[in-house]
Amino acid sequence: MSEWQLTVGMEIHVELETETKMFCGCKNDPFHSAPNTNVCPVCYGLPGALPLLNKKAVELVVRLGQALKADVAEQSFWARKNYFYPDLPKGYQISQSTAPLMMGGVVVLDGQEHHLHHAHLEEDAGKLMHAEDKSHSLVNYNRAGVPLLEMVTEPDFHTAEAAKKFCQELQRIMRSLKVSTADMEKGQMRCEANISVAKAGQPLGVKVEVKNINSFRAVEKAIQYEFERQTKALENGETINPETRSWSESEGKTLVMRSKETSADYRYFPEPDLPNILIDVADSGETHVLPDEQRQKLAELGLPKETIQAVLDRDGFAMVMELSKTDAALAIEAGKLLLAIPEFGNLSLADQEQLIRLRQTAGWPKETVEQVIQKSIAQNLPVSEVAKEFTHSEDLGGVIQEVISANAAAVADYRNGKETVFQFLVGQVMAKTQGRANIQTVREELKKAL
Numbered sequence: 001m002s003e004w005q006l007t008v009g010m011e012i013h014v015e016l017e018t019e020t021k022m023f024c025g026c027k028n029d030p031f032h033s034a035p036n037t038n039v040c041p042v043c044y045g046l047p048g049a050l051p052l053l054n055k056k057a058v059e060l061v062v063r064l065g066q067a068l069k070a071d072v073a074e075q076s077f078w079a080r081k082n083y084f085y086p087d088l089p090k091g092y093q094i095s096q097s098t099a100p101l102m103m104g105g106v107v108v109l110d111g112q113e114h115h116l117h118h119a120h121l122e123e124d125a126g127k128l129m130h131a132e133d134k135s136h137s138l139v140n141y142n143r144a145g146v147p148l149l150e151m152v153t154e155p156d157f158h159t160a161e162a163a164k165k166f167c168q169e170l171q172r173i174m175r176s177l178k179v180s181t182a183d184m185e186k187g188q189m190r191c192e193a194n195i196s197v198a199k200a201g202q203p204l205g206v207k208v209e210v211k212n213i214n215s216f217r218a219v220e221k222a223i224q225y226e227f228e229r230q231t232k233a234l235e236n237g238e239t240i241n242p243e244t245r246s247w248s249e250s251e252g253k254t255l256v257m258r259s260k261e262t263s264a265d266y267r268y269f270p271e272p273d274l275p276n277i278l279i280d281v282a283d284s285g286e287t288h289v290l291p292d293e294q295r296q297k298l299a300e301l302g303l304p305k306e307t308i309q310a311v312l313d314r315d316g317f318a319m320v321m322e323l324s325k326t327d328a329a330l331a332i333e334a335g336k337l338l339l340a341i342p343e344f345g346n347l348s349l350a351d352q353e354q355l356i357r358l359r360q361t362a363g364w365p366k367e368t369v370e371q372v373i374q375k376s377i378a379q380n381l382p383v384s385e386v387a388k389e390f391t392h393s394e395d396l397g398g399v400i401q402e403v404i405s406a407n408a409a410a411v412a413d414y415r416n417g418k419e420t421v422f423q424f425l426v427g428q429v430m431a432k433t434q435g436r437a438n439i440q441t442v443r444e445e446l447k448k449a450l
Helices: 055-067 160-176 216-235 291-301 305-313 317-326 328-340 342-346 349-362 366-379 383-387 393-406 408-415 421-432 439-449
Strands: 004-015 079-082 092-095 106-109 112-123 127-130 137-140 147-153 189-199 208-213 243-248 253-259
Touching: 004 160, 004 216, 055 112, 055 147, 055 160, 092 112, 106 160, 160 189, 160 216, 160 291, 160 305, 189 216, 208 216, 216 243, 216 253, 291 305, 291 317, 291 328, 305 317, 305 328, 317 328, 317 349, 328 342, 328 349, 342 366, 349 366, 349 383, 366 383, 366 439, 393 408, 393 421, 393 439, 408 421, 421 439
Parallel strands: 208 243
Antiparallel strands: 004 147, 004 189, 079 092, 106 112, 112 147, 127 137, 189 208, 243 253
16 A cells, blocks of 8 residues: 555536626627627727626526535625736636635535535636647637636545545536536636645645646546656655646656746736626525435336436436336336437427337337437427338338348358348348338348348
């Protein structure tokens, strides 16, 4: 057992699911829109442009705070956090970091409590895109001004895996509460790790921050790399410097960016163009069933652990629980289908129930169910209508004979032991039925005919 102990605190930034930006009426859509189209004088920080607060963003943070049993501030104010980057056109960021909306909060995962220190609102910066030859960079200001929630945890984590699992759970919570879609691939959720290493039982070591971690897998890899780097340095008698490092996925290591800033470096002062905000934190009566409780409820229905995780990750909890009111067996089957075919979750509740019952009656295999789902979604038709298009076994005889007659060489190869040809013949039958046949039935009937 190593004498060195890893301690990690996470900083997690999440873009909130609002229609407009934090301080203006521009559309909150940095990912899908053409560059620099969701912008205005406020986004560009032009002289004389005044910010206007987005009430919805504050309401989403209050919802999160109440769900996590945090202390929600009754009053808060905005400050200017001064620093310059090319993607922050004003030269400062409007932030609440000196007066957070949320203090504390608990996330329960696998029966263990993980604690937030605070969470505050601010505006996001734009996005830089660098030329491969490093000759120039382009900046897209569509993201500038998007509502951004920064959550800072207590130094609660002592393994890289635990920190990763916490980030994954936080994403599920954001989605469950409809606070954010928190898609890491789109930059809607971004993780930073504050890492220190010290001998077990000793005070915490020097804190090193690692930025630019853009996947859950990278969270684990970056923390583990930094633990090994710091441990090796300490064993060699070297000093760990308080610094900000960047995770390089291609090199599989952290790289020095700059020395660590302190709050004094940002020269905070109150934002003169925004008034203080007063918040009614009275209990709304809204019930928040967080993922940990959702797992318990799904387990009580009899869903296997693997299926439960798929239901949570694909936002299917409400659907499964609603189906369970009709029949617990329906709920279990719905969970299995969501695990096997994620698009199942895009159907209406009525279509989901109809599809489960049709599948059980007709004995459809996964491939046929997928076809029905795809056609139902693409053509915006009820599952019951799409199901009528699928060929019954008694209609297949003639089609199979046509395929056998038209592919004599392939049939001969199959009968001479070339098993791989069989899938080609199945494909020919499916093509002639325009994909409407039950593929399992096709396989059975074709084997009989051959």
